[in-house]
Amino acid sequence: MKLGDPRKAYRIAQGAKVRLNEDDAADMSLCPEGGKNSTQGLFDSLRDRIQTLQKVLYAENKRRVLVIIQAMDTGGKDGCVKHVFSRVDPQGVNVKAFKKPTEDELAHDFLWRVHPHVPGNGEIVIFNRSHYEDIIAVRVKKLLPESVWKKRYQHVLDFERMLAEEGTTIVKLFLHISKDEQKRRLEKRLENPAKHWKFHVDDLADRKRWHDFTGAYEDLIERTSTDYAPWFVIPADRKWYRNLCVAKLFADTLEDLELNFPERDFDPSSIRIDD
Numbered sequence: 486m487k488l489g490d491p492r493k494a495y496r497i498a499q500g501a502k503v504r505l506n507e508d509d510a511a512d513m514s515l516c517p518e519g520g521k522n523s524t525q526g527l528f529d530s531l532r533d534r535i536q537t538l539q540k541v542l543y544a545e546n547k548r549r550v551l552v553i554i555q556a557m558d559t560g561g562k563d564g565c566v567k568h569v570f571s572r573v574d575p576q577g578v579n580v581k582a583f584k585k586p587t588e589d590e591l592a593h594d595f596l597w598r599v600h601p602h603v604p605g606n607g608e609i610v611i612f613n614r615s616h617y618e619d620i621i622a623v624r625v626k627k628l629l630p631e632s633v634w635k636k637r638y639q640h641v642l643d644f645e646r647m648l649a650e651e652g653t654t655i656v657k658l659f660l661h662i663s664k665d666e667q668k669r670r671l672e673k674r675l676e677n678p679a680k681h682w683k684f685h686v687d688d689l690a691d692r693k694r695w696h697d698f699t700g701a702y703e704d705l706i707e708r709t710s711t712d713y714a715p716w717f718v719i720p721a722d723r724k725w726y727r728n729l730c731v732a733k734l735f736a737d738t739l740e741d742l743e744l745n746f747p748e749r750d751f752d753p754s755s756i757r758i759d760d
Contacts, residue, residue, distance in 0.1 A: 487516075487527075488515050488516050488519075488524075488527060488729060488730075488733050489514070489515035489516070490515075490733075490737070491515060491717065491719065491730040491731075491733055491734045492717070492734050492737060492738070494514070494515055495717045495718050495719055495720075495730065495734075496715050496716075496717050497706055497707075497710040497715060497716040497717070497718060498710070498715075499710055499711050499712055499715075500707075501707065501710070502707060503702075503703040503706045503707050503718070504703065505661060505699050505702060505703055505718070506699065508661060508718060508720070509720060510661045510662050510663040510666065510720050510721060510722040511663065511666075511720060511722040511723060512720040512726075513720070513723060513726045515726075515730065516726070516729070520725075521723075521725035524725065524729055527729065528725075528728065528729050528732060531729070531732035531733055531736050532569065532571065532572045532732060533572065534736040534739075534740075535569070535570070535572065535573060535732065535735060535736050535739065536572040536573055536574070538736065538739035538740065538742075538744060539573045539574060539577055539578065539609060539739070540574060540577075541744040541745065541746055542577065542607055542608075542609065542739065542742070542744050543574070543576065543577035543607045543608070544607070544746050544747060545607065545744055545745060545746065545747055546606045546607040546747070547606055547607070547652070548606070548607070548652060548654065548742055548744070549603070549604035549605060549606060549607070549608055549609075549610075549652055549653040549654070550604060550608070550609045550610070550653070550654045550656070550738070550739070550742075551603060551604055551609075551610050551612070551648065551653050551654070551655045551656070552609065552610070552611045552612065552656045552657075552658065552735070553612045553615045553617070553655065553656070553657040553658065554566070554611065554612065554613055554614070554615075554658045554660065555614065555615065555617055555618075555621075555657070555658070555659050555660070555702075556659065556660035556661075556662065556721065557662055557667060557691075557695075557698060557702075558667065558671075558688045558691055558692070559662065559666075559667050559670040559671060559674075559688070560660040560661075560662050560667075560721055561660050561662070561721050561724060561727055562613050562614070562660060563613065564724060564728075565658075565660060565721075565727060565728060565731055566580055566611055566613060568728045569728055569731050569732045569735065570611065573609070577607060577608055577609060578608070578609045578610075578611070579602070579604070579608065579609075579610045579611070580610075580611045580613060581602045581610060581611070581612055581613065582613040582614060583598070583599070583612065583613070583614045583615055583616070583618055584614070586598065586619075595616065595619040595637065595640075596616055596640065596644055599612075599615070599616045599644075600644075603648060603653065604653060606652075616641060616644070617641070617705060617709075619634075619637060620634050620637045620638065620641070620701075620705055621698070621701050621702065621705060624701050625694055625697045625698050625701050626694075638705070638708045638709060641709055642708075642709060642711065645709075645711070645713065645714040646711075646713060646714075648714075649713040649714060650713075654738065654742065655713065655714035656715075656717070656734070656735065656738055657709075657710070657714060657715065657716045657717065658716075658717050658719055658731060658734075659702065659706060659716055659717070659718045659719065660719050660721035660727060661718050661719060661720055661721050662721045662722055663722055664692075664695055666721075666722045667692065667695075668692075671684070671688060671689075671692070706718070717734060719731060719734075
C-alpha cells in the first residue's frame with residue numbers, strides 16, 4: 486500500500502485562494518484503493534518512523550518543530566494528536582491546548598501566552614488550537630473591533646518568521662470537516678454518556694455561525710500560509726485518512742531535516758564498566 490504526498494496535495498501555496506466549501510472533506514485520493522483496515526500497516530510504519538526520527542531530533546538537540554492544529558468544533562484535533570503521536574517519547578514532545586484566555590492573559594498582548602510554549606532545541610511542540618484563535622474567534626464572535634484583529638495577521642506573520650529564522654520548522658494543519666460530518670459527531674456525543682463531557686452548548690451557537698467561521702478561516706489561511714510556515718488543509722471527514730495523511734506529512738517533514746545523532750566524544754572500546 487502506497488500513499489501519495491500530502492505535502493504536495495494539500496499544501497496551500499503562498500498567495501493562493503482558499504475555498505473550503507469546494508474542497509472535499511471526505512477526499513481520500515492519496516490512497517483511492519485503500520481503506521481503514523488495508524492502511525493500518527502503513528499507518529503503523531509511519532508512526533514507527535516518527536518515533537525513530539523524534540529520538541534523533543531529541544538527541545541532536547539542535548532543531549525545533551512546531552505543529553499547529555486548527556479545526557472547526559469536532560474537527561478531530563485531540564484524536565489526531567492521540568493517534569499520530571502515540572508512539573513518540575513524551576520526554577521530547579509537549580502538547581499545549583489554548584483555551585479561552587484568562588483575565589491575566591487578556592491583560593497582555595495576545596502572543597504573550599503563546600511564546601513561552603514554543604519548542605526549544607530537540608523538542609516537538611503541538612499546539613491544539615493556537616494564536617490563530619485570537620483572530621478567528623475574536624473576529625467571528627465580534628469580541629474586538631476589526632481595527633484590532635485585522636492587525637494580528639501581520640503580528641502572526643512576523644512572529645512565525647522570527648521562529649523560523651531562529652531554527653523552528655513550522656507545520657500548520659487545518660483539519661477540514663463538512664457541516665454534515667460535524668452534525669453526526671455532535672449527535673454521537675449526545676448519544677454516548679461517556680462523551681457527554683465533550684459536548685458544550687456553545688458548540689451549537691458556533692455551528693450556527695458555520696458560514697462566518699468558514700469565511701474567516703479561508704481569509705486567515707490565505708493571508709498566513711507562507712513558504713516558511715505553510716498551511717495544509719487536510720480532509721478530515723474520514724478519521725483514519727486524516728491520521729494517515731498527518732502521519733505521512735510529519736514523518737516526511739522530520740526526514741527532510743536530515744537529522745543525525747551527535748558525534749560521541751569518547752571511544753566506546755576503551756571504556757570498561759566495573760563489576
